[in-house]
Amino acid sequence: MRRPPSAPREPVPARLRAPLVALLAALVAASAVLLGAGSAEAAGYRYWSFWEGNGKNWEYATQGPSLLRPDDGAVQGFRFAVSEDSGDAAQPRRAPDFGAICADTPAQDGRKRVALV
Template structure:
């Protein structure tokens, strides 16, 4: 009987240790990014409030993310010279590079497939907002009643910032594979505060396993005493 208890305890260890492969629930939405030299930074305000300067690049990425710390970047670098190379400067107007990355199939709503990532050079009035620059190259846009950007060029067809029950590592694997085929930077993710960077079980899980093992050993010893 004691040996059976130990086998059950030890046999359950892989299932418990593997339980960390799923991530916390996230939200499916378009995140907004601004250029900072040759890299992306998560925007602190919405595109309708930004007034990008001539030569700036703004990016939009559709993905499932827990929060801003976990959000996936656009997979193309914010290279203004490349994006706007074919758009000559005009007096009294500014040029804004716009990168649109609809993400991967793993992040798409059920029944939809993301269009290919693309970039465009918006040429707009000097006081135009980031939202106006986006609208000039990627209409139609869809917003909700709280002015949250829901769709770019009609994607996705429905939904807006809805919660996704569970995001798994398969989503990240698909994201990394797709990034390799895009002419861009790889997707980067920053662990949210309090996450365990080691990827192993938490201290609480280990303590619990230790307690279960001790109970199993005690059962074996008790069984031997009875013989």
């Protein structure tokens, strides 16, 4: 028997709510995976490139940040890159000028000041 359009809807029985919610969650998750599968692919490696400032320019770091021990006043930079090799990786956007970045940070005995860009 069909209910008239103006009749109020009956609530979903409690025993059916949990399976319906689980089904809905599974459908949402599956659609997110399927929609994400068609994303564009860029040529090359995707990674955070690591740079050292020499006062005026950026130089691609020859050691990773876990091995490098910077001096006081050093500038280090990171930039997300999609590149075939380090030769075409994009440099950090800001200039490696420690004085401009950390002008308000005074030197202290026993401490190092390192600017991160």
